[in-house]
Amino acid sequence: MKSTVTPINAAPDGGDAAVALELRSLHRTYKLKRGLFRAAGEIKAVNNVSLSIRKGETMGLVGESGCGKSTLAKMLLGLLEPSSGQVLINGKAIDPGQRKVHARSIQPIFQDPYSSLNPRRCVADIVGVPLQLHKVGTATEQRQRVKAMLDLVGMPERTHQQYPNQLSGGQRQRVAIARALVLRPEILICDEPTSALDVSVQAQILNLLLDLKAEFGLTYLFISHDLGVVEHLVDRVAVMNHGQIVELGTREQIFNQPQHAYTRMLLASALTPEPGLGIPDITAEAEQVAT
Numbered sequence: 001m002k003s004t005v006t007p008i009n010a011a012p013d014g015g016d017a018a019v020a021l022e023l024r025s026l027h028r029t030y031k032l033k034r035g036l037f038r039a040a041g042e043i044k045a046v047n048n049v050s051l052s053i054r055k056g057e058t059m060g061l062v063g064e065s066g067c068g069k070s071t072l073a074k075m076l077l078g079l080l081e082p083s084s085g086q087v088l089i090n091g092k093a094i095d096p097g098q099r100k101v102h103a104r105s106i107q108p109i110f111q112d113p114y115s116s117l118n119p120r121r122c123v124a125d126i127v128g129v130p131l132q133l134h135k136v137g138t139a140t141e142q143r144q145r146v147k148a149m150l151d152l153v154g155m156p157e158r159t160h161q162q163y164p165n166q167l168s169g170g171q172r173q174r175v176a177i178a179r180a181l182v183l184r185p186e187i188l189i190c191d192e193p194t195s196a197l198d199v200s201v202q203a204q205i206l207n208l209l210l211d212l213k214a215e216f217g218l219t220y221l222f223i224s225h226d227l228g229v230v231e232h233l234v235d236r237v238a239v240m241n242h243g244q245i246v247e248l249g250t251r252e253q254i255f256n257q258p259q260h261a262y263t264r265m266l267l268a269s270a271l272t273p274e275p276g277l278g279i280p281d282i283t284a285e286a287e288q289v290a291t
């Protein structure tokens with residue numbers, strides 16, 4: 001007789017769209033040197049993670065600090081070599097040594113836009129660098145594309161020649177988003193993209209990410225410890241603990257019927273979002289920035 005019990009990891013696979021990003025049995029081990037109170041050893045930061053994200057899908061990745069989220073993100077971006085396993089983009093395995101090749105398909109947005117923006121370059125130059133590195137178009141075309149991208153993320157023209165230290169936190173994150181999108185990648189890895197921002201600005205940036213997803217048909221992996229934010233944004237959620245995905249499900253399954261004890265613990269310990277943290281329309285803020 002067929003079992004009626006659904007295994008924990010047998011979540012819907014995200015629909016019929018083609019798989020944009022696939023992780024196959026990814027492992028990453030760090031060697032630990034012997035310390036004063038510690039023997040030499042190793043830590044399995046990512047331990048046999050397999051996951052498929054479909055085109056146009058937003059996958060949330062949640063878990064406590066130290067569970068391996070950033071290590072996983074770095075492997076997806078080709079910044080860190082897996083100990084074993086594979087990352088595939090559109091069915092093609094990526095080689096971490098070929099960062100430049102797959103930078104055109106997959107780009108990051110990090111938590112702290114200030115440290116990820118070059119303080120000595122103006123906004124337009126920061127966004128233009130990827131086009132120069134990848135030799136996309138003529139100098140005139142590059143300038144046009146930079147301007148169009150900055151307009152799209154709500155950066156008024158007067159800010160294009162300014163430097164990161166002259167911008168607000170939200171504006172810096174807009175610049176980081178413009179830089180991430182200027183090569184027209186298909187996949188964005190958003191690693192806590194709003195956690196360094198004020199609550200009101202967080203909502204504006206999340207709204208912007210939603211608008212851009214619709215505009216470009218993007219696929220997102222959205223990494224966050226903030227379950228309130230995740231619940232607003234994602235289609236499916238992967239719950240990570242001690243380097244492993246312990247539960248995978250649709251947003252409704254994870255938030256309404258969590259199966260794994262760790263997921264239940266995470267949800268129970270999450271703070272209730274403050275009233276008004278819902279995502280407001282971005283238009284008002286974009287207008288404010290533009291004036």
Ligand SMILES: Nc1ncnc2c1ncn2[C@@H]1O[C@H](COP(=O)(O)OP(=O)(O)OP(=O)(O)O)[C@@H](O)[C@H]1O
Pocket residue numbers: 030031032043044045063064065066067068069070071072
């Ligand atoms: N370079 C490293 N060398 C040794 N151990 C590391 C290294 N980088 C991370 N770790 C360890 O690997 C585990 C996973 O770390 P990771 O930064 O991926 O977690 P995280 O979920 O992103 O945490 P956070 O949300 O705090 O950034 C942790 O135990 C961490 O201490």
